[in-house]
Amino acid sequence: MKNLGLGIAIAGSGSATPTQVLSNDDLSRIVDTSDEWISSRTGIKNRRIASNEESLADLAARAGQNAIAAAGLAADDIDLIILATSTSDDLFGTAARVQHLIGATQAAAFDLTAACSGFVFGLVTASQFIYTGAYRNILLIGADILSRWVDWNDRATCILFGDGAGAVVLQASDRDRLLGFALSSDGSQNQELNLAYQAQPNPLTDNITTSTGGYQAITMNGREVYRFAVAKVPDIISKALFRANLEASAIDWLLLHQANQRILDAVASRLDIPSEKTISNLANYGNTSAASIPIALDEAVRSGKIKPGDTIAASGFGAGLTWGAAIFQWGKE
Ligand code: ACO
Secondary structure, three states: OOOOOOEEEEEEEEEEOOOOEEEHHHHHOOOOOOHHHHHHHHOOOEEEOOOOOOOHHHHHHHHHHHHHHHOOOOHHHOOEEEEEOOOOOOOOOOHHHHHHHHOOOOOEEEEEOOHHHHHHHHHHHHHHHHHOOOOOEEEEEEEEEHHHHOOOOOHHHHOOEOEEEEEEEEEEEOOOOEEEEEEEEOHHHHHHEEOOEEEEEEEOOOOOEEEEEEEOOOEEOHHHHHHHHHHHHHHHHHHHHHHOOOOHHHOOEEEEOOOOHHHHHHHHHHOOOOHHHEOOOHHHHOEOHHHHHHHHHHHHHHOOOOOOOOEEEEEEEEOOOEEEEEEEEEEOO
16 A cells, blocks of 8 residues: 555666677587577577676676666665565575675665566565655666576577666655556466476484485476466556556557567567567577566666656566566656
């Protein structure tokens, strides 16, 4: 429930990506694939890959600092940092490390995990803290280094993913620019896309066994995830639009999780949204998971494509399975 007439404005964006570029031709020297296959099936040409010296915290902090500067704030204005990620540097969480790197000494910080839906789930979560009056300035970062968890021998998955971070600052405002949202999860399909714990049994005593292990590489049933995305994403955007009391024709920009150009095109076509209104940068970055929406948003804002007051329909979807949509107006003017 909204309180005290408080609304949110999304006041600034930032992003950061690693410098190493992995092209389709590079991949064709690692697995049995080709630029032609990858380009025509996914739209991806290049992706940025973190080196072994780059941490998730560093990428997230750089994106966060850029967003804070774009919002015209200082680090110690930030009350809360939410880091949406599935590839934490530390299973206990990376957000506090980001808080320290940024110097956001007044901010509480925590991680949120919802795979490629993480940014949209984070946007809705952050908004609740503003609606209740608890916080006024929140830094939301989506950041992932999926390259750490890719099986580089699996041509069906290794061609898809890249690394990066994107961020926005949400601010308390008299007028609410989050016009509508909807979130969904379906754990019954969890097995379609996993980065799962892999246990080794470790007998401690005669009757107590624990497990020790790590995580196995990403496994995905591509066809099922594709079908799921094309079926569920238009529905959840329509639900969020209904809650916003808007028609699809009122959307200035369709900003989907950058998974596959064919998914972007199919969703736009089902909603009758022309391709000129669909934001796509996956040719350069591939699927950067929780980072893909805020990186694409930041690029479109900085290039002048997205202008203050524009209405954006954002939708994330992925492992869990999870999916969500948020309809919001850009900027605080
Ligand atoms: N190069 C060449 N051939 C390949 C490659 C490759 N990289 N990968 C698969 N193939 C082959 C397959 O072996 C198969 O061959 P076969 O017909 O002889 O068996 C053929 O190409 C077709 O394979 P499909 O899996 O049917 O290919 P499809 O057109 O479905 O594309 C893809 C695969 C790109 C993975 C697609 O299914 C997709 O994008 N799925 C959705 C993924 C996604 O959106 N994930 C989002 C969430 S990510 C997250 O939450 C972390």
